Amino acid sequence: MAGDLLLLLAALLLAMPAFGQAEDSLPGYSQYGAEQCLWCHAGAADAHLMDLFQGPHAVRGDPRSPFGAEQLQCEACHGPGGDHAGPIVAGRERPAMPAFGPNALWSNDRQNEMCTACHLEQGHRFWDGSEHQRAELSCADCHESHARRDPMNLATSQNAVCMDCHITQRSQSQRAYAHPVRHGEMACSDCHAAHGSINDAMLTDLNINQNCYTCHADKRGPHLWEHAPVAEDCTHCHQPHGSNHPGMLTRRAPLLCQSCHGRESHVGIGITGDGLPDNNPSNLLLLDSCMNCHTQVHGSNHPSGRALAR
Ligand code: HEC
Ligand code: HEC
Ligand code: HEC
Ligand code: HEC
Ligand code: HEC
Ligand code: HEC
Ligand code: HEC
Ligand code: HEC
Ligand code: HEC
Ligand code: HEC
Structure with missing residues (x-):
């Protein structure tokens, strides 16, 4: 009789879910929520974690927050604590948490689902x-x-x-x-x-130019005399992340301009009769180079601005 009782007790113990899982809690999730995590994670080594409680994720009054009523607290992000949050058993290795942390068990996509469950x-x-x-x-x-x-x-x-x-x-x-x-x-x-x-x-905007126009609206046009590459793509001439040429240009004028304009523009300014770059370019190209005369390189609204010169 006493032996039977012992067996029954043992069977009950074995059948009991792992530590920390009360019948009314979700399978694998810790019975005491964050409190249970903090049994072990409130030491000096984990002090940096506690800023969580000053951030937007630990607002108890907000039902959408991981710490709102009915929410899963730490495990809303980290997944079910299971045996990780169980008691220390000599000789048994503590499994890592499912999500987030250097040894997380789940794939990145599955971890991200913990966040996107709230951040639809x-x-x-x-x-x-x-x-x-x-x-x-x-x-x-x-x-x-x-x-x-x-x-x-x-x-x-x-x-x-x-x-x-x-x-x-x-x-x-x-x-x-x-x-x-x-x-x-x-x-x-x-x-x-x-x-x-x-x-x-x-990009945040439909294309590169729309993106640039959000801050550089003056370049948008429409211009009476448009410069085709400007309306097409600012990065024909500009490097958006930075360059060693003034104005964040992809290269310096006259080379920049001559990468598209050859002989059809005036021979003798920066280009030889053979259409090659002139090694002794005209002093008309000193200072602002082609822009000495073509000042309106982004387009002109002047009635006689066909050559983008005014
Ligand atoms: C009984 C003690 C204990 C409890 C309870 C506990 N942890 Fe841990 N946890 C540890 C120890 C010890 C480590 C360090 C393990 C290591 O470095 O291998 C750890 C590591 C972690 C890590 C980093 C894992 C990794 O990838 O290396 C996370 C995340 C974590 N715990 C979250 C939690 C959460 C969330 C809870 C509550 C559900 C919790 N822990 C409950 C002891 C505990
Ligand atoms: C809003 C989601 C979220 C909540 C809530 C949350 N964590 Fe984390 N936790 C993370 C993320 C994300 C990381 C991974 C940090 C990284 O990769 O740099 C992390 C990392 C950790 C780590 C291991 C990394 C380290 O720096 O030591 C531990 C331990 C941990 N959390 C414990 C907890 C405990 C305990 C709670 C509850 C008090 C908790 N977390 C609540 C998202 C969360
Ligand atoms: C490559 C870096 C990067 C990754 C990866 C990333 N985010 Fe963000 N997230 C940002 C930046 C930058 C902002 C702020 C600027 C903005 O609104 O775009 C932001 C803002 C947010 C915000 C504040 C609200 C908002 O939209 O402005 C939430 C919530 C957010 N991210 C959730 C997530 C979730 C969930 C994931 C994973 C699926 C994720 N982020 C992945 C960079 C990232
Ligand atoms: C249980 C729901 C929940 C989960 C899970 C959750 N968040 Fe949030 N998160 C919130 C709420 C609620 C806010 C506050 C939003 C507000 O005030 O509008 C928030 C705010 C944020 C913000 C804005 C922070 C700021 O300072 O503005 C970011 C970024 C963010 N969460 C990223 C994450 C990431 C990354 C994860 C996964 C590691 C995650 N969240 C998991 C509910 C959640
Ligand atoms: C953990 C590393 C990492 C971080 C942090 C990161 N990125 Fe990335 N990003 C990548 C990888 C990897 C790619 C894939 C293409 C590649 O190899 O460049 C990428 C691609 C991109 C692309 C190119 C998209 C395309 O269509 O070619 C942009 C733009 C970008 N990231 C912007 C950002 C911005 C903005 C942030 C910060 C808010 C950021 N990234 C943070 C790793 C990262
Ligand atoms: C002024 C707007 C602007 C800012 C600010 C900006 N970018 Fe970009 N980025 C662009 C444009 C436009 C492109 C596409 C054209 C190109 O590749 O030159 C691009 C392309 C990229 C690419 C893809 C490159 C490739 O070769 O496919 C990555 C990666 C990137 N940006 C990362 C970043 C990072 C990281 C930052 C912040 C340090 C940043 N960008 C800031 C406008 C910007
Ligand atoms: C979010 C606003 C913003 C966006 C978007 C933006 N810019 Fe700018 N841009 C600036 C600011 C701010 C400056 C610096 C102005 C200053 O220093 O007076 C600047 C400066 C410049 C300059 C002059 C640099 C110099 O050295 O004189 C160029 C060229 C430029 N941007 C081109 C672009 C191009 C091309 C794009 C699109 C890929 C773009 N910008 C998108 C804000 C923006
Ligand atoms: C055909 C080449 C070319 C294209 C395409 C181009 N730019 Fe420029 N951009 C220049 C040159 C050259 C300068 C320097 C002007 C100078 O030195 O007078 C400049 C200067 C700038 C400046 C700084 C000086 C100023 O006028 O405000 C901004 C901002 C700028 N460009 C924005 C843009 C934007 C935005 C686009 C696309 C809509 C664009 N650029 C397309 C050639 C170009
Ligand atoms: C990416 C190629 C490209 C670059 C770089 C370029 N242009 Fe142009 N440019 C064009 C195209 C295309 C036209 C239109 C030609 C046409 O309509 O016959 C044009 C037109 C012109 C015109 C007006 C011609 C006319 O007949 O109305 C002038 C002036 C001009 N560009 C000057 C410049 C200057 C100065 C630079 C250097 C800052 C430059 N371009 C850089 C492609 C370019
Ligand atoms: C001294 C002033 C001056 C300089 C410097 C100059 N241009 Fe011109 N350019 C003009 C004038 C004026 C016209 C208009 C001629 C006309 O309408 O017949 C013109 C016309 C053009 C045209 C249009 C040609 C056509 O067929 O209508 C292009 C393209 C051009 N220039 C490109 C350039 C380039 C590239 C540079 C730098 C290498 C440059 N220009 C330097 C004054 C100059």
Whole structure:
């Protein structure tokens, strides 16, 4: 009889779900929520995690927040704690958490689903199929959920994160003539949609020129005398991330202009009769080169501005 009781007890113990799972909690999720995590994660080594409670994710009064009523707290992002959050058992290795952290068990896409479960818009509009999603970036490669202020909110910290991976753009932005990105007066996200877009190069606007016009509206036209390449694509002449030539030009005039204009423009100014660059160019090209006369290189509205000279 006593033996039977012991067996029954043992069977009950074995049949019981792992530590921390009460019958009314979801399978695998910890019974005591964040409190249970903090049994082990409240030490000095984890002090940097506690800024979470000053950020937008721990607003108890907001039912949408991971810490709102009915929400799963830490596990809303990290996935079910399961045996990870169980008691220390000598000789047994503690499994890693499913999502987020250096040893996370799940694929990046599955981890990201933890975030997009709440952030539907960021998840479903353009993220799927974007360069970043296909390159298997995690939301956490750019965002810091445990920070008081997310680095993406501030131009300086955002640019630094982007440039950690995009070293070409980092070096271009250090060049003599560049958008004020390195000073944090402008953010990569002024031109790019980090979550993806239907446009080339994940631009925020339909095409390059539309993007430039948002800030350089004076270049939009329409002009009475248009300069065809301007209306077509600003990057025919400008390098948007920075260049060593004044005005962020892709190269200096007259070479810039002569990459398209050969002999049909006036022979003798910067170009020889054979159509080759003149090694002793006319002093008409000193200072502003072709723009000495063609001052309205972006287009002219002057009745006699056909040659973009006024
Ligand atoms: C009984 C102690 C204990 C509890 C409870 C616990 N953890 Fe841990 N956790 C640890 C230890 C120890 C490590 C370090 C493991 C290592 O470095 O291998 C760790 C590491 C982690 C990591 C980093 C994992 C990685 O990829 O290396 C995350 C994320 C984490 N815990 C989240 C949680 C969450 C969320 C909870 C609550 C659901 C929780 N932990 C509950 C002890 C615990
Ligand atoms: C809003 C989502 C979110 C919530 C809520 C959240 N975390 Fe995290 N946590 C993350 C992300 C994302 C990372 C990965 C950070 C990284 O990759 O730099 C992380 C990393 C960690 C790590 C390991 C990395 C490290 O720096 O040590 C631990 C441990 C951890 N979280 C514990 C917790 C605990 C405990 C809670 C609840 C008090 C919690 N997290 C709540 C998103 C969250
Ligand atoms: C349980 C729902 C929930 C989950 C899971 C969640 N978030 Fe949030 N998140 C919120 C809410 C609510 C806000 C506050 C939004 C507001 O105030 O409009 C927020 C705000 C943010 C913000 C804006 C931060 C700011 O300072 O403006 C970012 C970025 C963000 N979350 C990223 C993430 C990432 C990355 C993950 C996954 C690691 C994640 N979230 C997981 C609910 C969630
Ligand atoms: C390549 C970096 C990068 C990645 C990866 C990334 N984000 Fe963002 N996220 C940003 C930037 C930059 C902003 C702020 C500027 C903006 O609105 O575009 C932002 C803003 C947000 C915001 C604040 C609200 C908003 O839309 O302005 C939320 C929420 C958010 N991201 C969620 C996510 C989620 C969820 C994922 C993963 C599916 C993710 N992000 C992946 C860079 C990133
Ligand atoms: C003034 C607008 C602007 C800013 C600010 C800007 N970009 Fe760009 N970016 C563009 C345009 C336009 C293109 C497409 C034309 C091109 O490749 O030259 C582009 C292309 C790119 C490409 C794709 C390059 C390729 O060869 O396919 C990457 C990567 C990129 N940008 C990263 C960044 C990063 C990182 C930042 C912030 C440090 C940044 N950009 C800031 C306008 C901008
Ligand atoms: C963890 C690394 C990482 C971070 C952080 C990162 N990117 Fe990227 N990005 C990539 C990878 C990988 C690609 C895929 C193409 C490639 O190899 O350049 C990419 C592609 C791009 C492209 C080119 C899209 C195209 O159509 O060619 C742009 C633009 C871009 N990223 C902008 C940004 C911006 C803006 C940020 C910061 C908000 C950022 N990235 C942060 C890794 C990163
Ligand atoms: C978000 C606003 C913004 C967008 C979008 C933008 N610019 Fe700019 N641009 C600026 C600012 C700010 C400056 C710096 C003005 C200053 O220093 O007085 C600038 C300066 C320039 C300069 C002059 C640089 C110099 O050294 O004189 C050129 C050329 C330029 N931008 C071209 C472009 C092109 C091409 C695009 C589209 C790919 C573009 N910009 C998109 C804000 C923008
Ligand atoms: C055919 C070559 C060419 C194209 C295409 C071009 N630019 Fe320029 N841009 C120049 C030259 C050359 C300068 C320097 C002007 C000078 O030195 O007088 C300049 C200067 C600028 C400047 C700084 C000085 C100023 O006038 O404000 C801005 C801003 C600018 N361009 C924006 C744009 C935008 C936006 C586009 C696309 C709509 C564009 N450019 C297309 C050749 C071009
Ligand atoms: C990407 C090629 C390209 C570049 C670079 C370029 N142009 Fe042009 N330019 C054109 C085209 C195309 C036309 C229109 C030609 C036509 O209508 O026959 C044009 C027209 C002109 C005209 C007016 C000609 C006329 O018949 O009305 C002038 C002047 C001119 N460009 C000067 C310049 C100068 C100065 C530069 C250097 C700052 C320059 N272009 C750079 C392609 C270019
Ligand atoms: C001294 C002033 C001056 C300089 C410097 C100058 N141009 Fe001109 N250019 C003119 C004038 C004036 C016209 C108009 C001629 C006409 O209407 O018949 C013109 C016409 C043109 C045309 C239109 C030709 C046509 O068939 O209608 C092009 C293209 C052109 N220039 C390109 C250039 C380039 C490229 C440079 C630099 C290498 C340059 N110009 C330097 C004064 C100049």
